Amino acid sequence: MNAILPIRRPLTVILANPRGFCAGVDRAIQIVERAIQKYGAPVYVRHEIVHNHHVVARLRELGAVFVEELHECPDDRPVVFSAHGVPKSAPAEAERRNMFYLDATCPLVSKVHLDAERHHMAGREIVLIGHAGHPEVDGTLGQLPDGAIKLVETVGDVAFVQVSDPDKLAFVTQTTLSMDDTADIITALKARFPNIVGPHGRDICYATTNRQEAIKTLSPGCDLVLVVGSSTSSNSQRLVEVAMKAGAQDAKLIDDADMIQPAWFEGVSRLGLSAGASAPEVLVEGVLDWLAARFDLSISTEETARETVIFKLPRVLVEETAAQ
Template sequence: MNAPLQPASLKPTLTLLIAAPRGFCAGVDRAIEIVERALEKYGAPVYVRHEIVHNRYVVEGLKAKGAIFVEELDEVPDDMPVVFSAHGVPKAVPAEAERRKLLYVDATCPLVSKVHRQAERQIEKNRHILFIGHSGHPEVIGTMGQVPEGRMTLVEAVEDVAGLPFTAQDELSYLTQTTLSVDDTAQIIAALEARFPHIQGPKAEDICYATSNRQAAVKQIAPASDLVLVIGSPASSNSLRLVEVAERLGTNARLIQRADEIEPEWLDGVGTLGLTAGASAPEILVREVVDRLSQWRDVHEQTIAAAEEKMVFKLPRQLTESD
């Protein structure tokens, strides 16, 4: 049950440190706009293969506008448009869409597409790719599906490096998922370079700017917070990493999807609370959390900025050109 509302003068004070940047990144903004533009251009329904981004609020909002979410292409009728999610898809998916003459729009984040192109170049140079990522994540499935089977090996943790069946003389390269822990990934790369001194890495790191910036912001708010709340989906890799970053700094942290999950007893003994949102969570959910906290506390907000983001990605030409 909710605690009874109190007049502001009687409520204990809560200092709320809100991380910046937080919430939507340019790739997520683009993916959502692609679905909305496709609905405007082609009319409802528009099918979307896999959740366009990992956020229930966003997905439900797009469903209400006429999007139908499916897991596989064979669930899409022959005469219906389909959008591929921001996480990217294996090459076999657009190939199958073309075989069926489906009208498809690819909403893959351009920074994920960059990793796909890097993978292709490494295969052209006859290198085996060690891909740092989380098994089963759609981005990993999509990236591994860019190269012939057997040409890429998944590395999930530092401990995996010692067991890799390669020698220092083998032609190797590494790439990474875009939504990993910056610190964990640095440790894995260091272990790979120690064991395979000639391994080739990308010119610039693959972890995207939004993931790095959000982790940096949590590193600023967590040490001063008694509790950190991260708004995001349990399926969202970048949101889970934000919880881990706070916990590694010794701060209690919780992942929530919506404000109604917050229990008043969570605030027991909490004078300063940190708040952030994963790259798939809209700002409206942040304000929803602030409103809920205000039921029980006299909230004093402070924004703690680690970086400023101005990145914008272009939409696919098929949605911006008139027929």
Template sequence: MASTPQHTGAPRPPLNVLLCAPRGFCAGVDRAVQIVELALERFGAPVYVRHEIVHNKFVVESLKAKGAVFIEELDEIPETDIDRPVVFSAHGVPKSVPEAARSRAMFYLDATCPLVSKVHKEAELHHRRGREIILIGHAGHPEVIGTMGQLPEGAVRLVETVEDARTFVPGGEKPLAWITQTTLSVDDTRAIVEVLTERFPDIVAPHKDDICYATTNRQEAVKAVAPMVDAMLVVGAPNSSNSQRLREVAERAGCPVSILVQRASDIPWHALPPLGRLGITAGASAPEVLVEEIIAAFAERYEVKVDSVRTAEETISFNLPRALRDMAAE
């Protein structure tokens, strides 16, 4: 918990907060949250959600308060609620999940980010063309589980590190192709791809980068701000891949202290250096209200001046599922 500031009557020290922009919600997260909220509005509670809709406790808890019920597997839905809507998370799911939902005549809404769906389609295309697929990503992450689950077991091989790329042994004589998780470090992924391309010059790359625009833009903003500040706070969840990557990017870009916090109550005041300039960013699943909460916490201790450092404009939005589209337009 955050400690209570001591009000001694002394003037508060000045603090220049540099807000990274873009930050926070991406189009895929915004769409996923909207799907749950509109489903609750149209169909009433409960609306079931398989896995966290996005990796953010604040978002999940606020949806729970509105009537969303979060589950890990479909068999947790009681037979008495089999006609209730179930939403698949933004990270994507293996093909076996919608197949199971159809077999039980469930009404489901797929909130998979369209950029994740693009990677799924790439994997299927490579498989149809007889290629062995390398997926660059983090083992156990829901997006990786969902992508590997689009194809038969063994069709997709996971590479997590440069060392994995150096020691990768193809399973046979098939041509190779690589795809990636959408929320990776741009620089780490580039290093892995360089090794794979050097070892396998004919390996097929994606037509367009799989790492999503929002991940790339947020990392670029952090790279611009990190060398200018005494510390960087990344607002996001510990299980959020893109938020963890932002923390790492800040460190590598020269920021002396880079810390991931979920909200203001998690700020480790004792671990912060003397501050003149503070950078703040937010992962793609962190709502802006949490950024504002953190700035307010610093304003209790410092005379805060906030400046925005913008490195890209974002205008992308994604269509809602047809079952909810008309409602959103009303």
């Protein structure tokens, strides 16, 4: 007699789009891959190239060696600076030691660096909205002399900002912050310093903005939202926060399908699913496979934007590829 298979409970899954890799992350990963292809292993990378454990592990298998500071690198091997950006002291040290280096800093982070320098040259003190200790923040602080940039993390911090001249003040922001939280901080800064100067356009990157808008749209009515991304990823953490503020009953950050706990799905009939800008799509597919093995899935996509941005690779890597 054939065994009667249990009837799987239905589950509606709404996929956020855009999700996953952004142009800056894709460019940074390609830089490491092509550097290993061209120069052989090992290729050293200062800090994790992007904040995703799976990406870092795969690149390590290919021959990347991840370090925190340049003193851990030999002089005769290539070094790649991560997508988060580095203080000016890093390329200066590399040049002093005659090291060959490739800069994988996201062009949108580089824009923040240039804005900070422009304001500094104009005689303005600078407020940086960001999270202390994040490598992008450390890189931005390191673009200018000590004390030239003041870090603000919360609306409450604004009241304690001390400046020499409130009429010569500007602000820049970390690119991976929550849009809504950052807007509140900017409002507080403008209330206290009416003549503060902001960036041309906005500093929070298009990919962060798009992913937050997508998850904000799908979260109302969701019993649970899963965000695929590593705990070290600022933009992934922000997606969880945005989902909760937008109306999701619960939201969780997971590295991959292995982190999912069946108990989370008690009473869940509508699930939202997204991924941070440094999370590869294969991890999202793994989550869908996990769900399909346990539920009768109905999958739809909530698309709020289409991304066509591509950032150019360093010329030395492109020319080598063309010659092969």
